[in-house]
């Protein structure tokens with residue numbers, strides 16, 4: 606398979622995807638492109654279909670209709686181990702890791718790249734140690750994964766993704782249990798990897814600050830796409846999220862120098 610994409614070419618293409626479960630239409634005719642190298646946020650109210658769409662992208666849900674391509678190849682035509690080499694997933698609920706140490710969990714990122722029974726090389730060990738240092742968890746290296754705090758667990762899973770060296774990082778609400786500092790830290794860490802990221806958010810101000818592009822989904826359909834400035838309008842917030850809000854500008858500019866929208870919510874409506 607191709608492993609390189611030109612910057613801004615679509616790494617992922619979602620074409621006319623619908624997904625039904627329990628006799629209900631959950632996703633309805635989704636069309637979406639995720640450009641290579643961009644940080645794309647998926648936002649929408651509870652039950653809109655964010656996790657369902659992300660699950661289609663990491664092959665947990667098989668679309669009922671339509672097609673998803675990765676580097677122009679249908680993801681269901683790829684061998685699962687090939688897809689796993691290129692796509693890392695960080696979820697909201699940290700899975701139980703059977704008494705593994707933080708180091709062991711991060712080392713799991715190598716699994717898609719290794720053949721069965723092959724041993725860990727010196728260079729593998731270096732990659733693991735380096736990733737742990739990148740997320741600032743050297744002190745916790747031998748601690749059991751289960752004993753880490755929520756923020757440390759999420760950072761460990763990002764370290765696992767760093768070791769995996771994916772082209773695409775999918776994150777489903779990875780910060781919802783974290784305090785403000787870790788919310789920012791985990792997302793900035795994901796951004797610093799320089800890979801394509803597709804992440805769902807509930808915190809719209811965090812999404813505005815982190816994302817190059819936003820996709821809005823409501824009742825299984827995409828309603829808006831564009832830059833945070835284009836998408837996060839007071840009208841959209843009223844229509845899609847049913848809140849009364851004022852959108853102003855954040856005092857900081859984004860790294861690319863563009864204005865970051867900032868939402869202030871009004872109460873009592």
Ligand SMILES: Nc1ncnc2c1ncn2[C@@H]1O[C@H](COP(=O)(O)OP(=O)(O)OP(=O)(O)O)[C@@H](O)[C@H]1O
Nearest residue numbers: 626627629631649650651652653654655656657658
């Ligand atoms: N396997 C399934 N079987 C039946 N219904 C499902 C299944 N998976 C999801 N749904 C339903 O699909 C709808 C969308 O769920 P989904 O988890 O994708 O929404 P979401 O936007 O991620 O929501 P939230 O913000 O609350 O996490 C919900 O009504 C949910 O109950």
